[in-house]
Amino acid sequence: MIPISNYLDPACLLKEMPSLFQKGWQFVSMTDELANDQDFVTLDLPGTAVVVQNFAGALRAFRNVCPHRLNLVQTEERGNRPLICRYHGWAFDSGGRPKTLPPRQEFPSGGDDERLCLQRFHVEICGRFVFVSMEESPPSLTEFLGEFALVLDQLSRVIGPLTNQGTIAHACNWKLLVENVLECYHCGFVHPETFVKGLGIGKKAIADVRIALGHSSSHFPKSPTARDALKARAVAHLIDREYVHESFFHVHIFPNLFISSSEGAAFYVGHAVPISAGETNLRTRFFAPKIDLDDRAQARQDLINRQAVTLGKQVIGEDKTILENVQRGMGAANRLPVLGADEIRIKAFASAYEAAMNG
Ligand code: FES
Ligand SMILES: [Fe+2]
Structure with missing residues (x-):
């Protein structure tokens, strides 16, 4: 487990720079x-x-x-x-x-x-x-990424044009942003309208976990929602898209990059850039799927792209509120957190982090 002082101490951030950010x-x-x-x-x-x-x-x-x-x-x-x-x-x-x-x-x-x-x-x-x-x-980038080089390569081919980008300041340590996206155990509680009702994500346990070289990926499986039939009609023009999966697919590239695909119909790239021990800039990029559409279908897709950005930013805002309070909680804590089975990717991140810091 990562010591709590590593989320709070400016001296620790200075040690992370050569060990994690200037290496690899x-x-x-x-x-x-x-x-x-x-x-x-x-x-x-x-x-x-x-x-x-x-x-x-x-x-x-x-x-x-x-x-x-x-x-x-x-x-x-x-x-x-x-x-x-x-x-x-x-x-x-x-x-x-x-x-x-x-x-x-x-x-x-x-x-x-x-x-x-x-x-x-x-x-x-x-x-x-x-x-x-x-x-x-x-090492070469391919060596550094290991099996995830193929994943990034595949995602690159199915991710379409950029629909929105920006920076969202967070008053918390960068590792809290990373750990937060490595589990969806919080989704039901923090994102009831967005993830659960909107996407049907958050009710089922993490699935298809892959962990290698500090990087990891998993699917967060979908459950049926009342809006499924409506949604299926709204995205009927995407039926021939290349990348289709019934889940929220999430990839973490060590130490601070994450990429997600929502059923292959919307993509997000998040980059948690440390500013100080208690401040992080989340650089956000949202993407449409890559698919050729006629004008009519493109107009529908433009609307969906705007909705995806709005929903994505709402999710980020919901997480930000929690994470800034976790930062405060860490400042008042006297023992380490406890992790459950759904938080296995956080354990993998902590192991890679400790190996890099002590290496
Ligand atoms: S030209 Fe860059 S500081 Fe003088
Ligand atoms: Fe979240």
């Missing part, structure tokens, strides 16, 4: 957000800032800190602009070398000196998921 591979974005020349995405973690930038089709990752006087180079979460520091105008090439040093300055060893270059990180993609590694010699 950390999700940054979907390839869709980096599809064009000069597209960039940034990720701020305590003590580290990452930028992934498209250079004429090739993705490159760097520490997002200008070597000159340490300004952040790209300052937005995502966008499209060259990799140029806004302070004195250093522009960087795909190797992180300054292409042009604005006039009036001589630097000690000329433009090739490593001290004048951005620090390079590794970047790899699995399907449409872009990951960065800050390790000097990391």
Whole structure:
């Protein structure tokens, strides 16, 4: 079990950075957000800032800190602009070398000196998921993901266009967000209208659990609901979609990425980004299923996509209220939590976490 102080102590978060976030591979974005020349995405973690930038089709990752006087180079979460520091105008090439040093300055060893270059990180993609590694010699992303590489690859092929993205601030430790999505034991109590009545999820026990290398997946099986017949008519145009399952399918990629599929008809990618021991930004991305539709069916699907985003955000809001109170409860606790059979994926997360922290 993870000690309670690890959810509260700022010093522990600083230890998690090299042990969990700068080791292995950390999700940054979907390839869709980096599809064009000069597209960039940034990720701020305590003590580290990452930028992934498209250079004429090739993705490159760097520490997002200008070597000159340490300004952040790209300052937005995502966008499209060259990799140029806004302070004195250093522009960087795909190797992180300054292409042009604005006039009036001589630097000690000329433009090739490593001290004048951005620090390079590794970047790899699995399907449409872009990951960065800050390790000097990391394992390949495929090795890191193990059997879940295939899962991400398959999901990438059936996930359609992005319908919504944003960031939701949580006043709790990032691990509480992860643990919360690894079980649906709470769903009946916390999400009675959304998960239970809306989707028919939360009444049955977790199923088809797979655990490997700290990652895990499971199905949360569906029960019949009063709205099934109505829902079946509303999504009749999706009958030929490639990915169909009667459940809520959930994948966790260690340490802080989760992906879910609601019957293959709506998808969600959540990324719990730590800000401090007691603050986490949940980066949310919602997706439609990939399927060719005529205009009439597309209009129906647009409505369903909007409903899926509304429902997803409602679920996140319901969880957020609980998790912020769990954070307060942890601050007042004097013993460890107790886990039941449905919380098996939380146990797996705790084991992988402890191995990484002690490794
Ligand atoms: S700090 Fe970036 S160019 Fe000076
Ligand atoms: Fe929940």
